[in-house]
Amino acid sequence: MVELSGNLLYASFILYLIGTFFFGGAIRDKKGALEKKQNKWAVIAIGLTILGFVAQLGYFITRWVASGHAPVSNLFEFTTFFGMMLVAAFILIYFIYKTPALGLFALPIALLIIAYASMFPREISPLIPALQSDWLHIHVTTAATGQAVLSISFVAAILYLVKSVDQTRRSKKTAWLEVIMFAMVATIGFVIITSTFSAIDYKANFKWVNKYDEEAVFEYHLPALIGPHEGELMTEGKMEPFVKMPAIIDANKANTVVWSLFSGLILYVLIRLLFRKRVAAIFKPLVKNVNLDLVDEISYRSILIGFPIFTLGALIFAMIWAQIAWTRFWGWDPKEVWALITWLFYAAFLHLRLSKGWQGEKSAWLAVVGFAIIMFNLIVVNLILAGLHSYA
């Protein structure tokens, strides 16, 4: 069952990947550019997407059966589920607006998220007492669904910005757009580096002195560019670090971050050299048929759809469960606070839409910031800001 589950996830990944290329074909064909009239490419693309979604749903169900609980209990499971709901939200929006161009951006982002998720421990782990509740299924799935629908606004925003930002001259806008592109490339870098060194089973142990002046051991799974405080390599034949960190910094995590940025940078420079254009400029021709007004509306609409779901899942259900499990419905745990921040941010977005001038491009940049907050809550809060939610 576990093996079947893994294969289904793998299958869905491949299907999304092929689907992306078909969406690419759909928008190159002029007939498909306009809404209402779907061309053959678009029909195949959305078909593949739905098939991929069904496969991933299969992964989810089989894993649920195997473990006896909804697979949303650690970072791998949660992030995969988030990717799945992103695809589901895209399918929903696609059937409202029939825009293949959205798929060209939504599927790669879902792929990146699922690939990123797979870099974390994938074993089926049992539930600790705090997680043994039906609210695990209710709260986590609703919160992830809300976040996924909100993320569609980011996908639409990227589409908007790639089209609207003038690439003929350098500006702040082109620079920020490249920052977004680099973030995605760096995620690819992280996935490539992590899976490469995990494939060759790289392990290097370091003895080091932590901030309490105690000796401790770090197991590195990537060659150490950055070593721990007074680190001493204990595994023979492995790389010595270039620099050593002070004791209060987690050198192992810092090393992973540096590797991701470094590999991302190499990839990014390679792409720039190969195309002799900004990365966003490479995509620009693909979106020339996109109706900006419609994309703006999709972005706004997905926030309107996602905001109530997010509120329900990430705040209300979360509070009900926190009252049962942690004795209080609100305790200013980092994850709770960042859910509140996400909520406040989208509330601010909705109010800004009321005043003039906060539509179109400005609103697209806001949607990007919103997604950055969601990602921060998913990645940084789990891995760096320790709290009650650190289950990864």
Next chain:
Amino acid sequence: MKEVVNCVCGHVNPHGTILCESCGRVLDETQKDSKMIDMRYEGSARRSQTYNKSIIDKIWNFFSSVKVGVSLIVILLIASSVGTIFPQEQYIPPTELPEVFYEKEYGFSGKLYYLLGFHNLYSSWWYLICIAMLGTSLLIASIDRVVPLYRSLKKQKVSRHDGFLKKQRIFGITKTDQQDIEFAELKKILESRRYKIKEENGNLLAEKGRFARWGPYVNHAGLIIVLIAGMLRFLPGMYVDEVLWLREGETKGIPGTDGRYALKNNQFKVEIYDKKNKEDQTFNAAIDKVGTIVKNYQADVTLYEKEGNTLPGEEAKFKKVKDHSIKVNNPLKHDHYALYQVDFKLDELSEMSFNLMNKNTKETFGMITISLDDPKTMYKLKDGYSVELLSYFPDFEFDENQEPVTKSPIPNNPAFIFNMKTPDKPEGEVSFVAIQQTLEPLGENTYKMAFAGVDTRNVTALTVRKDLTLWIFFLGGAIFMIGVIQGAYWNHRRIWIQRKDGEIWLAGHTNKNWHGLKRDISMTLEGTNIDEPEDQLEPKNLGELEK
């Protein structure tokens, strides 16, 4: 005297009205030349846009501004994120002093964080003031808008002024000589699309989802209720937050219940996932990787309630209420109180046993067992042997004068001073006994207290909680959800269709989701002879694609 604005159509509007409530004529001179009408709040007379003289006007206008509201949200958002950089004081280990902890753990930035008071950010005066201001803004901004909006929507007439129609985002004119037939047809289709139709002078207003317009005000009301619930918490008697440490076999009064309830801990246990268990074998890989994974923390308890009223000093009688197994996610609930499993201690010492022994011959003269909660002062043994307990230190350490003291009343590290009375030493010999340590302060002894064993028990820590504000929070949350769904998932769409000589004018407005309105209109017009109206905001460059 109340100021009013008279419209050409005869309707009397309140002072400050931008669009006539009845016919939609532009009344505000500054907006007469704009290409499109600003339909926000229906152009109604909002207090904040009309008066700005007295101090009350100024305060009202400040809090009713969306700009101020958004600024407050952004300030709260940034402030909240600052509070997550380092843990808040409540999450640092209870044994640590905050003034030391932050600097030790996070260096200079930690010290700064502490000095700025960010370790208690969410209860700081300035954070609470921001929340209070946001609450005020919610209340005032809602009242400022909802009252005139309600008036406008209620008073709107079917027949609208030409200028009102022309300046709508969706607008089109179709020449036709079959007005009546087209009209009847459109009415039928719109009705079937679940529009509410109003007719007047041969004109038509189709309206749908007006209640979506109240969504924002409903959800703001919910939020205000939540904030009120937060304030009620500070009232005495509404909120109890206590901790009860309870040893196995022990019965104690539950704190925060005024002595009304008592609880007995029958057993406390911790279970872990075991590879030997058949049902846990799915998790073998994870268990191998992580090591120990806890499956269950459980305290089996019995709840007792006091019978009748007792005078102070009188011994109370308790009757059993119920048995319950308190687990994480499964608190014991009774009479607004809830008891939660939050912490525990395994294998706390409960009894220690010693043999009275002759150091040379190793001959023993009986064993004493000391209850560490309730030790006796004298333990009689047979044949005239006895042991007197002179002092007991449950959690012993030496203070700065090298005198034995106890850190706490909890038997973490018990130590005893015994006086061993034997037939050959009737005055007794004094011995100081701690774990793996024996001192003879008054000179060499003949006898000693030889360690003979311990008995342990588990201790559970339960949080005692009463929160009478919960239902108010829940009510506020539920109202918020209703309001936010009402506002987000429904749209207020209006289509005006009017007959002019030889022409049919069609205008459309929605508060959001223009795509949906356009689709509604285009599906309505399908098969009729009416042309699809223009979206006057549509960029002209789109025309190229059509070719």
